[in-house]
Amino acid sequence: PETTSIISLTAPTVTTQSGSSTSATTAVLNGNITDTGGENANARGFAWGTGSTLLGGDTATTTEVGSFGTGAFSTTTLTFVGNTTYYARAWASNSAGTSSGAVSSGFLTYPNVPGTPTGSAITATTLTLNWSAPTGGASTYKIERCTGSGCSDFSEIATGVAATSLAQTGLTAATTYRYRVRGTNTTGDGAYATSADITTSATASTQLAAYRF
Secondary structure: OOOOOOOOOOOOEEEEEEEEOOOOOOOEEEEEEEEOOOOOEEEEEEEEEOOOOOOOOOOEEEEEEEEEOOEEEEEOOOOOOOOOEEEEEEEEEEOOEEEEOOOOOOEEOOOOOOOOOEEEOOOOOOEEEEOOOOOOOOOEEEEEEEEOOOOOOOEEEEEEEOOOEEEEOOOOOOOEEEEEEEEEOOOOEOOOOOOEEEEOOOOHHHHHHHOOO
16 A cells, blocks of 8 residues: 655744844844754744843844745844843744744843033033933943043043043143043943043133233
8 A cells, every 4th residue: 555654844943042243233133943843934033122021012023034944044134222131032934833932131232322522611620521321321431531632542531430421620721631432331332422622721820821922
């Protein structure tokens, strides 16, 4: 008698790996089809969002259509918010159904770029440095300074600054200082804001000297 083999198809088996190549607004999501279930997947992708269970209203899904056997896959086309923790879960489908990997451990994006610093309450020896927080904020800020218009030999003068301002004292009258600021978190340091030159006021004696013949 003729023997007929019946192949039982199942949904693909999928695993999720941690996000990689993280920046302030980008990251690579990673997954792997470890078993096709007897038929190549016809679609695969990722669910992702800021909820650790990916059940919240902010969860989104990517979809790639084709014929996919076993092996790793990823996506790099997503845009994220700086200083924000995201989670992802890989998935794949064939004619037998859809399966998903476990939700990945969260990855924290770097802080985005703060606003360009400005000076206020400027006197001959003091000023207040101000900047705006980037989208998504930052855990703290690092501030660097050098002396002279257009200088580039910056030195770090403050770290762990939680506010978006910094008081400066002990400055020299009628002197230009250049400042730059960047946000930081446990992932690392974000990009610098545009540098800004700020000049202290002249003292009465400096002003008098300027008018002497």
